[in-house]
Every structure is written in C-alpha cells, then in structure tokens.
Amino acid sequence: MVRFSKGKLPKQVVREWPEIFGDVEVSAIPVQYLKSINVTFKDGKKWEVRMKPSRKNVSSKELEATINEMFVHYKDAIKNVDFRLDVSKVKADISTRTKKFIKKNK
Numbered sequence: 001m002v003r004f005s006k007g008k009l010p011k012q013v014v015r016e017w018p019e020i021f022g023d024v025e026v027s028a029i030p031v032q033y034l035k036s037i038n039v040t041f042k043d044g045k046k047w048e049v050r051m052k053p054s055r056k057n058v059s060s061k062e063l064e065a066t067i068n069e070m071f072v073h074y075k076d077a078i079k080n081v082d083f084r085l086d087v088s089k090v091k092a093d094i095s096t097r098t099k100k101f102i103k104k105n106k
Helices: 012-015 062-075 089-106
Strands: 003-007 025-031 034-041 048-049 077-087
Touching: 012 089, 034 062, 062 077
Parallel strands: none
Antiparallel strands: 003 025, 034 048, 034 077
8 A cells, every 4th residue: 555645536537427526535646556656756857657567576565565666765855746536547446346245234
C-alpha cells in the first residue's frame, strides 16, 4: 500500500464509475492498482514512474518499499505527487469479487 493524506478521488476517476467512486475517501492505494506516479520537484523537474509489470519477479512489498524509500529520500525536494490509478483494473476486481460474494451467499 502506498499511503497518503486522506482525500477524494480525482474527478476523472469518479467519472469512470460514479456510483462506486463518488463517495470514496482514500488514504492508501495497493500498488497493484497504480498505473503511474507523477512526481513534480520544487526545481521544476518531473518524473513519471510507470507501474507496469516487470519481467523480474518483484513482490508488491518490495515495490512498496522502493516507492516509500524514494519519497523519504526526496521528501524535501518534492513539490507534488500525483497517483494515477488503473481504474479498469480496480473496476474489474471489484466486479469480480462482488459477483463471487453474491453467488456464495445465495
């Protein structure tokens, strides 16, 4: 999980599935649902950290630790961090889990 200050999801995410995402407040995001992390530094530099699957077997915990380490290392230089969600993956996983839950409880 990548943790950050609580807040509403961005409007473009809510538009994808308003009946679900409309009232959600987020304080952490599992790394497998991140599409990218856009970091803007105080000196104007910008990094886009793409979260596409690697050919190497890197666990979610290792990836999370690396991201958190980056934030700790550059915390004084960072102006803004923008997390981009893979909304399609979130939507698919929620739908699948909901169907399984409903089917089990009939």
